[in-house]
């Protein structure tokens with residue numbers, strides 16, 4: 085009887101090893117009730133929330149994910165350096181990002197599959213090899229294969245026999261999984277923020293792991309993010325030391341180290357409680373998020389600081405260590421958010437003490453396949469500020485709708 089009872093309890097309760105807080109389902113039961121009582125907005129638990137995932141250890145998966153993302157970052161840095169040294173004409177050419185995108189996906193996919201052998205390896209990733217298999221892409225494919233082999237060899241820890249073009253195509257195509265609410269699925273954006281990559285600005289390699297529909301670990305490699313920042317300043321100056329690796333595992337907090345391998349340090353979101361003292365992140369690209377709407381919300385919250393605009397999930401990383409307090413993202417009508425654009429970022433922020441929700445106050449649901457079914461936008465901040473932010477977002481959305 086005692087065994088049955090404790091097993092049943094373990095299914096829904098665990099103690100956070102660092103905060104010693106009893107968690108009843110990672111997000112919903114700790115935070116949602118407070119939100120609801122303050123804002124009376126609808127908050128639902130994610131469908132398919134599986135509590136057992138919260139008490140498992142993913143140490144081996146996390147170590148492998150960190151290695152895979154660090155190597156992919158090395159490949160991307162090499163391509164971006166060459167791109168930035170090239171002439172103006174080749175800078176308007178999109179092929180460098182294509183090479184880095186495919187190369188990064190091949191490296192991550194190859195390492196995960198090789199180092200975590202499993203009969204049910206599943207990867208949900210942005211790219212597939214369709215275009216690369218075309219006759220006119222042969223030269224590009226050879227460049228990618230060469231880069232992938234150089235990158236794997238640069239690790240130096242083991243003997244990897246050279247991959248062929250076909251091996252690279254196969255590794256890329258492992259990313260065709262549909263994800264879903266059962267079993268484990270890796271979720272990868274090989275280069276998040278391609279526009280930032282081409283500009284020489286921020287981008288990220290973002291890798292998450294879903295277990296029964298919930299994100300249980302996440303790694304964000306941000307090769308151009310400064311290691312040290314003062315709040316609100318993440319634009320990188322030439323003299324800054326850059327290259328951050330953020331990582332989080334469910335129930336164990338979020339950590340950051342340098343991409344070249346410093347000691348990890350634990351990070352926490354900002355504790356700013358007053359909206360007017362907060363600064364906020366948003367997309368650099370106006371085409372990716374409605375800057376007029378965020379400006380309206382910021383005004384309502386009396387936020388004094390101007391928006392900090394950077395590309396990619398580096399925004400989640402920067403927020404997780406308190407560089408800013410709020411992140412708002414409101415894509416234009418009709419855009420469907422993909423799970424690889426938020427899975428890693430989401431756990432990096434929540435394990436650092438933050439909250440990620442859609443504009444209706446619902447937690448993001450990663451269990452429905454390749455897309456997130458969302459209501460309007462994504463908002464992120466610390467737990468204390470979320471009810472205030474949510475209220476301002478909802479009022480602004482209403483005002484915007486009635487002015488149309």
Ligand SMILES: Nc1ncnc2c1ncn2[C@@H]1O[C@H](COP(=O)(O)O)[C@@H](O)[C@H]1OP(=O)(O)O
Nearest residue numbers: 276277278367368369371372395396415419425
């Ligand atoms: N029209 C769009 N609206 C919103 N997001 C987009 C759009 N087009 C691409 N994205 C994706 O938005 C993310 C970057 O957002 P942000 O500008 O906030 O950093 C990237 O995942 C980018 O795709 P990709 O990863 O292919 O570059």
Ligand SMILES: [Mg+2]
Nearest residue numbers: 273276277425
């Ligand atoms: Mg992306």
